[in-house]
Amino acid sequence: MNLEAIRAIYKFEMARARRTVTQTIISPVISTSLYFVVFGAAIGSRIQSVGGVGYGSFIVPGLVMLSLLGQSIANASFGIYFPRFTGTIYEVLSAPVSSVEIVLGYAGAAATKSVILGVIILITARLFVPLELLHPLWMIAFLVLTAATFSLVGFIIGIWADGFEKLQIVPLLIVTPLTFLGGSFYSINMLPHPWRTVALFDPVVYLVSGFRWSFYGIADVNVGVSLGMTAVFLAASLAIVWWIFRTGYRLKT
Amino acid sequence: MDDIIEITGVSKTYTSGFTALKGIDLTIRRGEIFALLGPNGAGKTTLIGIICGIVRASSGRVMVDGHDIVRDWRRARSLIGLVPQELTTDAFESVWNTVSFTRGLFGLPANPTHLESVLRALSLWDKRDSRIMTLSGGMKRRLLIAKALAHEPRVLFLDEPTAGVDVDLRHDMWQLISRLRAGGATVILTTHYIEEAEEMADRVGVINKGELVLVRDKADLMREFGSKRLSLRLRRPLARVPPALEGWRLELSGDGGELTYIYDARDVCEGVGDFLDRVRDAGIEFTDLGMTESSLEDIFVSLVRPSK
Numbered sequence: 342m343n344l345e346a347i348r349a350i351y352k353f354e355m356a357r358a359r360r361t362v363t364q365t366i367i368s369p370v371i372s373t374s375l376y377f378v379v380f381g382a383a384i385g386s387r388i389q390s391v392g393g394v395g396y397g398s399f400i401v402p403g404l405v406m407l408s409l410l411g412q413s414i415a416n417a418s419f420g421i422y423f424p425r426f427t428g429t430i431y432e433v434l435s436a437p438v439s440s441v442e443i444v445l446g447y448a449g450a451a452a453t454k455s456v457i458l459g460v461i462i463l464i465t466a467r468l469f470v471p472l473e474l475l476h477p478l479w480m481i482a483f484l485v486l487t488a489a490t491f492s493l494v495g496f497i498i499g500i501w502a503d504g505f506e507k508l509q510i511v512p513l514l515i516v517t518p519l520t521f522l523g524g525s526f527y528s529i530n531m532l533p534h535p536w537r538t539v540a541l542f543d544p545v546v547y548l549v550s551g552f553r554w555s556f557y558g559i560a561d562v563n564v565g566v567s568l569g570m571t572a573v574f575l576a577a578s579l580a581i582v583w584w585i586f587r588t589g590y591r592l593k594t
Numbered sequence: 595m596d597d598i599i600e601i602t603g604v605s606k607t608y609t610s611g612f613t614a615l616k617g618i619d620l621t622i623r624r625g626e627i628f629a630l631l632g633p634n635g636a637g638k639t640t641l642i643g644i645i646c647g648i649v650r651a652s653s654g655r656v657m658v659d660g661h662d663i664v665r666d667w668r669r670a671r672s673l674i675g676l677v678p679q680e681l682t683t684d685a686f687e688s689v690w691n692t693v694s695f696t697r698g699l700f701g702l703p704a705n706p707t708h709l710e711s712v713l714r715a716l717s718l719w720d721k722r723d724s725r726i727m728t729l730s731g732g733m734k735r736r737l738l739i740a741k742a743l744a745h746e747p748r749v750l751f752l753d754e755p756t757a758g759v760d761v762d763l764r765h766d767m768w769q770l771i772s773r774l775r776a777g778g779a780t781v782i783l784t785t786h787y788i789e790e791a792e793e794m795a796d797r798v799g800v801i802n803k804g805e806l807v808l809v810r811d812k813a814d815l816m817r818e819f820g821s822k823r824l825s826l827r828l829r830r831p832l833a834r835v836p837p838a839l840e841g842w843r844l845e846l847s848g849d850g851g852e853l854t855y856i857y858d859a860r861d862v863c864e865g866v867g868d869f870l871d872r873v874r875d876a877g878i879e880f881t882d883l884g885m886t887e888s889s890l891e892d893i894f895v896s897l898v899r900p901s902k
């Protein structure tokens with residue numbers, strides 16, 4: 342294992358985040374606060390509580406997941422796409438660095454950034470509403486697993502993309518709708534009948550539900566199922582990444 | 595057996611269907627400076643890309659110091675430093691961080707002393723804290739070389755190292771390369787400046803349309819293909835070559851004012867002196883004399899010209 346290389350890539354990526362601290366940290370904090378004001382205050386005044394939890398508190402895990410997904414994908418996809426775009430990827434490809442090490446460096450840094458972000462959002466939210474944390478270890482597990490999974494998804498997108506539009510298109514057309522449909526701002530039990538079943542096909546439901554359960558002990562789907570599904574997504578992403586490196590897809594000509 | 599790189603039957607067909615390399619066989623000797631010449635699109639960068647692990651060969655095998663670049667890729671790559679043809683650098687990183695990054699990628703612990711000496715050798719030490727985007731083109735080119743040297747490679751690939759570098763710096767770079775060779779490194783470079791190959795290389799390979807058309811010691815090549823011409827500007831024009839000079843390879847200009855002796859570079863010792871003696875014996879006076887030598891460029895052009 343070339344640990345120095347993993348460290349070099351990881352450090353490089355973290356330095357990039359530090360240079361763009363406004364983008365990576367401050368802007369998600371602001372947008373989350375805005376969600377809070379809009380959803381928490383405007384809608385929350387009509388919906389008193391969901392499953393015995395105040396609406397404002399209820400949406401916090403969903404908000405964290407929303408940012409976690411978006412930022413993991415954005416960070417990881419940009420992290421690998423940019424060197425491909427500028428050509429500096431030659432350096433990584435010609436170094437004695439294995440695919441596993443490349444992924445650990447890039448996706449690891451992206452996941453770290455999103456976990457940090459998730460924690461910042463939680464702290465921001467705490468300023469607005471009371472939070473309860475029933476299962477802190479599970480909370481961390483969901484946080485880390487989700488960040489890791491979607492950093493891998495971002496990595497895949499960053500390799501698949503051959504232009505900046507494609508880099509945006511997946512988050513915009515797929516991830517954002519899925520997160521909004523995925524029960525970030527409501528319990529899917531509140532949906533009318535056919536939609537509830539449809540929602541169960543949305544992977545985000547399982548992430549948000551499990552994550553919310555770790556806070557308040559309430560869940561849309563059984564927490565075991567949530568965890569199982571999260572593991573399945575992680576495994577699927579890993580499989581695709583493995584295939585990319587095995588075939589050299591878009592990395593080597 | 596002192597070959598550091600062995601390339602056997604390497605071909606490359608890109609996904610577009612274009613065949614950029616056709617069965618290349620080439621060995622590079624340990625410690626030599628090898629110049630790879632060829633016109634645009636000949637396949638030089640492709641060949642380098644394959645050896646360095648950026649391009650996948652369609653067939654064939656490459657060994658670097660006994661390590662197969664596919665099966666034993668980690669060992670093979672750790673020996674190699676690559677300076678790419680394109681100026682591909684980050685923009686926001688500092689010079690120091692980017693060379694440290696490269697060293698890290700190669701799995702080596704930090705070594706500020708080594709990095710300092712590399713940056714100094716390339717006149718980049720003063721720029722160590724500057725962001726890369728604030729460097730000039732020639733500085734960026736040198737930075738790429740510094741990065742390639744950061745992990746103390748045994749084999750250095752320079753894909754057009756002096757493109758866009760001014761004359762002074764080009765000479766500095768030649769010196770640097772000579773020093774690297776003196777330190778035991780092997781250097782493979784591509785260039786369009788034939789004087790560069792002429793100046794530095796021990797051996798020269800010419801690649802054209804994906805085929806290696808020639809590999810030769812530079813000195814042999816110059817001797818074999820090179821001819822010299824000694825031209826005498828005559829005081830009195832001659833109508834034809836005088837009988838006393840028959841048997842020599844001579845050319846008389848149209849107006850009879852210039853007599854040119856063409857000889858092999860090999861004959862340099864006997865030929866010229868004898869010739870001048872004969873000229874004087876024949877009573878031919880001359881006011882000036884000049885000498886031209888065919889350069890590697892002439893040889894190169896004659897090799898890759900379509901008719902060949």
Ligand SMILES: Nc1ncnc2c1ncn2[C@@H]1O[C@H](COP(=O)(O)OP(=O)(O)OP(=O)(O)O)[C@@H](O)[C@H]1O
Pocket residue numbers: 594608609610612613614632633634635636637638639640641679
């Ligand atoms: N990724 C690619 N896909 C398809 N064809 C390619 C690709 N890269 C290079 N080629 C083609 O392969 C041939 C060899 O290219 P290469 O870059 O190796 O040439 P070169 O000898 O380095 O030329 P130059 O002196 O211009 O740098 C060219 O015809 C080029 O168009």
Ligand SMILES: [Mg+2]
Pocket residue numbers: 638639640679753
């Ligand atoms: Mg080239």
